[in-house]
Amino acid sequence: MYDFTAPFQHPAGSPIRELFRYLAQPGMISFAGGYPASDLFDEEGLQAAAARAWQAPTQCLQYGPTDGLPELKAQLLALMARRGAICAPEEMLITTGSQQGLDLLLRVLLDPGDTALTEQPAYPATLQALRLQQARVVTVPVDGDGIDVDVLAARLASGVIARPKLLYTVPTFANPTGATLTRERRLALLRLAVQYRFVIVEDDPYGDLRFAGQAMPSLLALASEVEGARAWVVHFSSLSKVVAPGLRVGWTIAPAEIARRCVIAKQTVDLCSTPWTQAIAAHYLEAGSLEQHLPRITQAYRRKCEALCDGLRAEFEGEIAFHQPEGGMFVWARMPGLAIDALLPNAIASNVIFVPGKAFFADHPDSASLRLSFAAPNVDEIREGVARLKQAAQATRAAQVASARA
Known part of the structure; x- marks a missing residue:
């Protein structure tokens, strides 16, 4: 019909x-x-943060900037610096969960038929988003140390994989495998992105949930060690897994030209993420409650x-x-x-x-x-x-x- x-x-x-x-x-x-x-x-920390946020009720109830409340961006930029990644405000966009960040990125980067690489197995919502964007999904196998970069390099060199636009990965405690990409593989992946000019989409919702082993720097943080790599990394993160999914607070860090276009795409989706929960998140982070x-x-x-x-x-x-x-x-x-x-x-x-x-x-x-x-x-x-x-x-x-x- x-x-x-x-x-x-x-x-x-x-x-x-x-x-x-x-x-x-x-x-x-x-x-x-x-x-x-x-x-x-x-609950106690979030209640306290909500009370502080409500001291400015007009801000909580009014529309906010599309790219996010400045006070929340400041706290998240500080958080990213503690994680080893120094970012500029114009590189950051606050999103309604990191899944929205992925949706916006695909809108601005992928035309129907473009090749998108994913690790396999991969997060189903990513596969769903790529299919709805009509991308050509090409998979790369993983093992206990994450995505097999040697296999990827061989396929790129041989032309089996031609002209990929982006590669999606959850390099730390992957969903679904739980695997963590080694430092050596991270650096090799960054070098491949520079060589073949594809965007690495780093989804990092679980990085703070380490309970054993040694901490691993994000691809975004390591990009400074590979010449030109920072221009090819888009990083997603979120408070959903470490604070509360009901806040719906995520963020994208991308090269400024990509971030600017994602902001424009977001204007047509929801105008802005909820200022109320953004303010709560800002006060929660400012109080040091996440680290505590x-x-x-x-x-x-x-x-x-x-x-x-x-x-x-x-x-x-x-x-x-x-x-x-x-x-x-x-x-x-x-x-x-x-x-x-x-x-x-x-x-x-x-x-x-x-x-x-x-x-x-x-x-x-x-x-x-x-x-x-x-x-x-x-x-x-x-x-x-x-x-x-x-x-x-x-x-x-x-x-x-x-x-x-x-």
Whole structure:
């Protein structure tokens, strides 16, 4: 009946959000969405910041600058400096979550048919955004140390990958694999971006959630060590995972010419992100509350990650393979010989849920993979959830055996 645009004639929704209807099921334990733990929100600190913000109610209730409140930008520029990246105000744009930053960037950089590189497996919302922008998505494999830069270099040199516009990566505690790109690979990736003139899109929502190992500088911070690299890095970050997603505060750091165009694109989307929550975030950061509260979050996530990984080893023994991350929210696992699509309904029936790995693949999906998030459930729920997952796996294997005999 309606003459929709080509990307929206047969659109696919988020495969993760389609699972959320099961969260209302009584007693459900969720390893699915990457939700931060609600009981770890700094309610007292945010209430204090909200009270200070409300001292200027007119500012909270009025439209604000499209690129963000100056006081919030100042606090975020200081935060980025502490993370090792010195940025100018004209390079920063405040967005309604970092996902909006990606959407704006794709609008200003990609024409239909342009080649966009992504690590594989990759964050599904990024794949969704690239498809809606009608990009040609080309994948690069990852291993336990992140995106395989040697494979990328070989494909670029041979012409198998020609004229990419950008490469999307989550180099620190990747979603979904939890892997962290090594320093050597980061520098090599930056050199490739300069050589082949493609934009590195660095998504960094989890970098502050390190609970083991040594801190790793962002690609943006390392860009100063590779001549010309800073011109080819766009960096996204957010307060969603470390403070509260309900604030919807994210930011983009990009070369000024890219940032300016993203600001213009944002003017046509929402005019400005919410000044009220921007003001709350500014006061929260100014008080030093993020640095004071982060250790509580990371210590809790360390315990949760250990509980999940220890439980998987104990319950599944040699039936599962996974990488134990040093931070973030996710464990990426494989269960060879088990059909994960068949496991999911059995898991739901056992009141535990996860995300099948195929949601994270642009092509050639791994049918034995799955993503487990340890952030939202507590330690006792994690242990019980692993036991339920084991029960579901046993039922799935029994059904597979029976089917093979029939």
